Amino acid sequence: xxxxxxxxxxxxxxxxxxxxxxxxxxxxxxxxxxxxxxxxxxxxxxxxxxxxxxxxxxxxxxxxxxxxxxxxxxxxxxxxxxxxxxxxxxxxxxxxxxxxxxxxxxxxxxxxxxxxxxxxxxxxxxxxxxxxxxxxxxxxxxxxxxxxxxxxxxxxxxxxxxxxxxxxxxxxxxxxxxxxxxxxxxxxxxxxxxxxxxxxxxxxxxxxxxxxxxxxxxxxxxxxxxxxxxxxxxxxxxxxxxxxxxxxxxxxxxxxxxxxxxxxxxxxxxxxxxxxxxxxxxxxxxxxxxxxxxxxxxxxxxxxxxxxxxxxxxxxx
Numbered sequence: 001x002x003x004x005x006x007x008x009x010x011x012x013x014x015x016x017x018x019x020x021x022x023x024x025x026x027x028x029x030x031x032x033x034x035x036x037x038x039x040x041x042x043x044x045x046x047x048x049x050x051x052x053x054x055x056x057x058x059x060x061x062x063x064x065x066x067x068x069x070x071x072x073x074x075x076x077x078x079x080x081x082x083x084x085x086x087x088x089x090x091x092x093x094x095x096x097x098x099x100x101x102x103x104x105x106x107x108x109x110x111x112x113x114x115x116x117x118x119x120x121x122x123x124x125x126x127x128x129x130x131x132x133x134x135x136x137x138x139x140x141x142x143x144x145x146x147x148x149x150x151x152x153x154x155x156x157x158x159x160x161x162x163x164x165x166x167x168x169x170x171x172x173x174x175x176x177x178x179x180x181x182x183x184x185x186x187x188x189x190x191x192x193x194x195x196x197x198x199x200x201x202x203x204x205x206x207x208x209x210x211x212x213x214x215x216x217x218x219x220x221x222x223x224x225x226x227x228x229x230x231x232x233x234x235x236x237x238x239x240x241x242x243x244x245x246x247x248x249x250x251x252x253x254x255x256x257x258x259x260x261x262x263x264x265x266x267x268x269x270x271x272x273x274x275x276x277x278x279x280x281x282x283x284x285x286x287x288x289x290x291x292x293x294x295x296x297x298x299x300x301x302x303x304x305x306x307x308x309x310x311x312x313x314x315x316x317x
Contacts, residue, residue: 014075022156027065057221060174063195076127165287282306
């Protein structure tokens with residue numbers, strides 16, 4: 001049975017999540033041969049827009065043919081730093097008036113500014129994960145339905161969400177997301193992993209090599225919080241992880257490479273297990289055993305899926 005999202009997603013503290021939303025068709029239709037690859041670019045552009053408007057940072061993403069991954073950090077408290085004009089500007093960037101000319105936009109801007117209750121609601125929405133995912137998905141669905149001249153759902157009704165409890169869990173989820181095209185056998189090189197944050201970072205590094213030695217920044221967002229790892233270290237970490245074989249998956253990076261694992265895990269094998277577990281062994285929460293136990297107690301459950309794996313990974317290998 002589906003659990004209330006409110007049990008997992010706090011509305012008053014910064015938190016990081018790995019979200020997956022499934023779609024009916026963004027690739028090539030095997031039956032008709034028609035290509036819908038261009039819709040992946042719609043999703044990629046929308047991710048950047050949503051991140052710039054919400055109190056959020058997108059840390060990693062991968063737009064696949066039938067699903068979308070995003071690792072996002074949301075800070076509901078950050079919205080309180082914005083003045084009313086900023087709130088309205090960001091909301092209208094997400095949902096411009098249908099007749100998007102200067103007069104219509106100004107009318108909407110003034111209408112919202114004069115509605116104190118609605119402004120409070122917009123502040124809540126711009127710091128809310130569920131609204132972020134809604135604002136990401138709905139415009140793409142409308143555009144796809146208009147292109148297909150049909151009605152109905154484009155996305156699966158409910159998205160999967162994992163709360164990431166610490167930096168190690170965040171980096172493991174990011175690596176898992178960036179390696180999706182390689183695990184699916186679509187390519188063997190990160191730079192050819194289209195519509196992923198890894199490819200975006202590599203393209204950025206080609207234009208500005210100095211960014212490789214700087215702290216890892218989000219791919220887009222309003223917060224621009226640095227992660228405790230350099231950009232080159234992260235890309236080497238993902239590259240090495242992608243070279244490790246994984247049962248049941250078609251693809252991997254084939255050549256050998258050096259490893260920058262820092263102090264994320266005592267052994268390389270444990271790191272690989274941790275990344276692979278994002279998609280199977282964990283479910284609602286990713287972290288150490290004490291993280292899962294504490295959250296289970298808070299929401300009135302005896303355990304959460306992944307607790308057995310978290311205890312296993314804590315033991316010597």
